[in-house]
Amino acid sequence: MKNIHPQLLRFAGTALADILAGTGPADAVLGSFFRNNRELGTKERAFVAESVYGVLRRKRLLSYLADGDDPRKLLVAWLVRVQGMSLRDLEDTLNTQQKEWAQEIKAKNTDNLSLAIQADMPDWLWEKLSAQYGDEQALTIARSMQQQAMMDLRVNTIKATREDVLAKFISENTQLNQDTIVPTPLSPTGIRLPQRLNISRHILFTEGKVEVQDEGSQLLAHLVAPRRGEMIADLCAGAGGKTLAMGALMRNTGRLYAFDISEKRLTNLGQRLKRSGLSNLHSQLISSEQDAKLKRLNGKFNRVLVDAPCSGLGTLRRNPDLKWRQTPQDVLELKGKQTSILARAAKLVKAGGRLIYATCSLLSDENEAIADAFLAAHPDFKLIPANEVLAQQQIPVDTGEYLKLLPHLHQTDGFFAAVFEKAAASSEPAAA
Numbered sequence: 001m002k003n004i005h006p007q008l009l010r011f012a013g014t015a016l017a018d019i020l021a022g023t024g025p026a027d028a029v030l031g032s033f034f035r036n037n038r039e040l041g042t043k044e045r046a047f048v049a050e051s052v053y054g055v056l057r058r059k060r061l062l063s064y065l066a067d068g069d070d071p072r073k074l075l076v077a078w079l080v081r082v083q084g085m086s087l088r089d090l091e092d093t094l095n096t097q098q099k100e101w102a103q104e105i106k107a108k109n110t111d112n113l114s115l116a117i118q119a120d121m122p123d124w125l126w127e128k129l130s131a132q133y134g135d136e137q138a139l140t141i142a143r144s145m146q147q148q149a150m151m152d153l154r155v156n157t158i159k160a161t162r163e164d165v166l167a168k169f170i171s172e173n174t175q176l177n178q179d180t181i182v183p184t185p186l187s188p189t190g191i192r193l194p195q196r197l198n199i200s201r202h203i204l205f206t207e208g209k210v211e212v213q214d215e216g217s218q219l220l221a222h223l224v225a226p227r228r229g230e231m232i233a234d235l236c237a238g239a240g241g242k243t244l245a246m247g248a249l250m251r252n253t254g255r256l257y258a259f260d261i262s263e264k265r266l267t268n269l270g271q272r273l274k275r276s277g278l279s280n281l282h283s284q285l286i287s288s289e290q291d292a293k294l295k296r297l298n299g300k301f302n303r304v305l306v307d308a309p310c311s312g313l314g315t316l317r318r319n320p321d322l323k324w325r326q327t328p329q330d331v332l333e334l335k336g337k338q339t340s341i342l343a344r345a346a347k348l349v350k351a352g353g354r355l356i357y358a359t360c361s362l363l364s365d366e367n368e369a370i371a372d373a374f375l376a377a378h379p380d381f382k383l384i385p386a387n388e389v390l391a392q393q394q395i396p397v398d399t400g401e402y403l404k405l406l407p408h409l410h411q412t413d414g415f416f417a418a419v420f421e422k423a424a425a426s427s428e429p430a431a432a
């Protein structure tokens with residue numbers, strides 16, 4: 001990183017100020033900032049995004065170094081202490097005041113920082129993680145979450161093979177080191193690219209041959225393991241990342257229901273669906289998990305996925321702002337929702353069918369605690385070990401009975417999932 005124009009740093013400062021005002025998720029605020037500043041070119045946008053996200057990843061440390069949350073000072077601290085730029089590198093970038101800041105920041109001692117600052121997390125979150133994992137592992141997890149994620153794609157096997165897609169990317173991206181465009185090691189349909197590419201206009205994307213999807217998210221579809229001809233429900237389908245992956249596994253047979261309370265997300269799913277070539281999907285807006293529309297579907301599904309609304313703290317590599325936006329109160333409220341959605345989903349499952357609970361959270365409050373409480377309250381369900389379900393599909397990941405993915409171990413976002421099976425001789429009344 002060099003020759004940063006002062007004006008560019010001002011743009012980054014304004015974008016960061018907008019995000020720190022906390023009016024919405026960082027990606028949405030940044031998107032609207034770019035729409036309002038159309039004069040910015042591709043490289044300039046890339047700098048603004050990189051620097052702003054860089055600060056969000058390390059904001060606790062940077063606030064300490066900068067003695068507060070002044071966005072411009074945080075950016076200077078990021079350039080000097082995270083990017084390792086010298087005052088000489090920044091000679092033409094910084095004004096007199098900023099140069100003084102840079103000097104102070106450079107001189108500031110960072111020995112003996114608290115573990116929460118090293119983890120770059122708010123105290124409440126650090127305390128939860130260190131209680132769960134112990135200081136050492138919690139710090140490793142926190143640090144892995146400070147890194148940028150690579151870009152994973154899922155090949156839509158309805159339309160293409162992984163080999164063909166891989167070959168096309170390798171032949172096109174001659175500027176990238178070709179050894180770094182690889183099949184994902186765990187998901188049988190994934191491809192990993194070393195850096196984010198804008199593929200929204202790429203022919204493989206517009207023709208529906210690939211979707212952007214983290215490898216961990218792809219694995220959740222395999223954990224559901226929908227089979228051809230089955231009735232499958234995705235109760236929190238959102239924009240359909242996992243729905244579409246399941247549809248491809250079903251080879252376009254059976255019936256796949258996608259429910260969500262967000263009209264916007266389902267609209268997004270509709271657009272992705274058009275590209276996907278799937279015709280077995282039925283999406284439906286619901287008001288909540290108690291929506292009367294779900295009633296007639298009780299006891300009808302072979303598999304029900306609850307990809308529950310959660311804190312999203314497993315996705316900090318992509319959404320570092322979440323660590324500053326979420327609160328213990330939010331987690332408490334989410335627990336209530338997760339419990340309620342899972343209990344309602346259980347009624348949709350056929351005797352002998354399966355219910356899969358998943359989150360992209362790191363917190364046991366939203367993960368094991370919800371799964372354990374579900375089992376205790378639903379004696380007609382038993383736990384099916386996630387490692388066995390994946391082993392049956394030759395997927396080489398074994399984290400025990402629950403699936404627990406972590407970036408430093410699996411190079412995926414953080415995910416949790418549990419598979420429950422409903423007793424075959426259920427007391428469920430026969431569907432009317």
Ligand SMILES: C[S@@+](CC[C@H](N)C(=O)[O-])C[C@H]1O[C@@H](n2cnc3c(N)ncnc32)[C@H](O)[C@@H]1O
Nearest residue numbers: 236237238240241242260261262289307308309
């Ligand atoms: C983790 S996101 C789903 C992501 C999606 N499955 C994917 O793979 O892209 C959780 C979703 O739950 C939805 N949601 C929240 N409360 C809900 C409820 N009571 N019933 C159904 N969906 C709900 C949210 O709108 C959100 O889209």
